Amino acid sequence: MAFDEKLAERVRRHVGKRNGLSEKKMFGGLAFLLHGNMSCGIHGNELIVRVDPATTESALAEPGTRIFDLTGRPMKGWLLVGAAGFESEPALAQWIHRGLDYAASLPKKQSR
Numbered sequence: 001m002a003f004d005e006k007l008a009e010r011v012r013r014h015v016g017k018r019n020g021l022s023e024k025k026m027f028g029g030l031a032f033l034l035h036g037n038m039s040c041g042i043h044g045n046e047l048i049v050r051v052d053p054a055t056t057e058s059a060l061a062e063p064g065t066r067i068f069d070l071t072g073r074p075m076k077g078w079l080l081v082g083a084a085g086f087e088s089e090p091a092l093a094q095w096i097h098r099g100l101d102y103a104a105s106l107p108k109k110q111s112r
Contacts, residue, residue, distance in 0.1 A: 051099065
């Protein structure tokens with residue numbers, strides 16, 4: 001599945017040039033990793049956001065959100081946010097920073 005390049009550019013503007021940030025093609029889309037931990041990404045025309053698993057249920061109450069489930073085994077803390085949830089730049093920035101904040105709280109992964 002191809003990912004939305006315009007959305008990718010919007011995300012790139014918000015993540016900026018951070019130390020430890022990288023892009024990687026994953027899940028048929030594009031992922032943004034912080035020190036090797038996925039923070040957010042793009043799947044088709046939706047935003048993937050990795051949040052603290054303890055906040056999954058409350059995050060699902062927000063517009064356009066659902067569990068990110070490609071395998072039939074949903075994982076807490078992985079969300080898909082549809083366009084209704086990130087139409088405005090402030091809303092997109094909020095989701096991206098939630099993902100970056102959670103990824104920053106995880107142990108750094110070693111480079112392979």
